[in-house]
Amino acid sequence: MKHFLAIFKKEILSYFNSPLAYIFTAIFLVTGNWLFFQNFFLMNQASVRSYFDLLPWIFLFITPALTMRLWAEEKKSGTMEVLLTFPVRDIVVVLAKYVSSLVFLMLVLLLSLSLPITVACLGNLDWGLVIGGYVGAVLLGGLYLAMGLFISSLTKNQIVALLLTAVSCFLLFIISSSFVLQSMGFLAPVFRIAGAADHFYNMARGVIDTRDLIYFISIISLFIYLNNQSLNSRNWKA
Amino acid sequence: MIKISHLTKKYDVQKALDDISLEVKKGEIVGFLGPNGAGKTTTMKILTGFISPTSGEVQIDGINVQEDSLSVRKKIGYLPENNPLYEDMTVREYLSFVSGMREVTDEKQQEEIINTCGLSNVLEKNISELSKGYRQRTGLASALMHNPEILILDEPTSGLDPNQIVEIRNLIKKIGEQKTVILSTHILPEVQATCDRVVIINEGKIAAVGTIEEIIQRAKGKEEIYAKVKGDEEKVKKVLSDIPAVATVTKAEEESAEIKGYKITAEEEKDLREEIFDALVANGFKLLELKRIRVSLEDVFRELTTKEI
Secondary structure (H helix, E strand, O other), X not given: OHXXXXXXXXXHHHHHHOHHHHHHHHHHHHHHHHHHHHHHHHHOOOOOHHHHHHHHHHHHHHHHHHHHHHHHHHHHHOHHHHHOOOOOOHHHHHHHHHHHHXXXXXXXXXXXXXXXXXXXXXXXXXXXXXXXXXXXXXXXXXXXXXXXXXXXXXXXXXXXXXHHHHHHXXXXXXXXXXXXXXXXXXXXXXXXXXXXXHHHHHHHOOOOOHHHHHHHHHHHHHHHHHHHHHHHHHHOOO | OEEEEEEEEEEOXXXXXXXXXXEEOOOOEEEEEOOOOOOHHHHHHHHOOOOOOOEEEEEEOOEEOOOOHHHHHHHEEEEOOOOOOOOOOEHHHHHHHHXXXXXXXXXXXXXXXXXXXXXXXXXXXXXXHOOHHHHHHHHHHHHHOOOOXXXXXXXXXXXXXXXXXXXXXXHHHHHHOOOEEEEEEOOHHHHHHHOOEEEEEEOOEEEXXXXXXXXXXXXXXXXXXXXXXXXXXXXXXXXXXXXXOEEEEEEEEEOOOOEEXXXXXXXXXXXXXXXXXXXXXXXXXXXXXXXXXOOOHHHHHHHHHHOOO
């Protein structure tokens, strides 16, 4: 636990030490607010529904940026050797890195609360939807982060990690869309469950279903496990 | 204390280490010497538990590094090749992260290490702004933080200027009084200056082990002496060859028509300087210079690592 906290602290520190995190936070808040309020007054409805429709797409650009350097930079600069020769299990390092990125994302989401608060001032807002939406956003973000962290462990190049993660997140999100399902034939039911979109939109509608929770938690665990394995691969007796 | 037995490491088909066995006693300073790519770094990575060997094993204080990596890691302080550090942290932040990872809560111990490594002036500086010498000290401080019994340093002086090299060497010597130190280098004087024992590694194999004296002795075999004498060349050569136990006499250089340098080899390992002096004086020659030619570690190293296989 001490080790976990030490790594967690280091990672959070390095988010706040780097300008990149601030830039991405700013981009996230500005694009999110702009795209939402652009149509908000036309629709004339005190609803944040359209914001949560947008969120997965904005996440595609933000979350890979949060995870891209977590392993790639350690690999490139060689600090990974320092980190992984401390008396600590690999899995603790993976979890600490993951949780730090998740906490940072939650901080960014906290800042975006200005948006529903503004809406609530203007009209009668259904807070149930907002809570469901934010729970979904944390879970979907958590899923993207777990994927991004794993992909970052496969390369030394941050840009490669960023792009690969964005593409993978995009694929995982769209494979359950009806457009894709149409062309999948007998695989369609599998894709329907595997895709992240339905699970997220269920929550954004304010329905928190255990099936959706299980989906997110199990995929996140899968990527954490894969990440641990990819660190382990340095010990394979090739 | 450290026991390496039959260590082999393959990367794909290439063998980085080929059946290396070695024992290091407590309190020794051992230097790994070898050309780049010889397997020094690979050996160290295995010792610290960062990677696993293809076959063979390492035991430290009777604990197998692969089986109980965590308890072995607690005993070791490691400075990897190129001294990687988190560039975006200050020295203080980095060292406090390291003490967190090493579970060092004693602030006195932390301060002592900061003082030993001479870092008190740069604590608030960003690591990316440090000079190479200070970077190296920071790396050493982080390796020493938990007061480990064993210190593994991969090329601790690479890229430093001569003054910094001397500083770091002295630091290592000071630390080495109480600890077991394994360091690697391809700089020969470094080994001569700091190490009790040398392991010469070449192409994944151990080419020679021993103290520097032992290795040189083994490699040179015959004693060689250089003498500069004033007098007629032929006569001097005759006098020298007549000394029993002298094998060959060759002219090495010519300072002037009268003064010439000669290289004399002995038949066996024997110091011939007294005999040469007496013989020359008895025959009325003036001896201007006389010295044993020492085979340097450089020569031995070159011989051991460039040999055709």
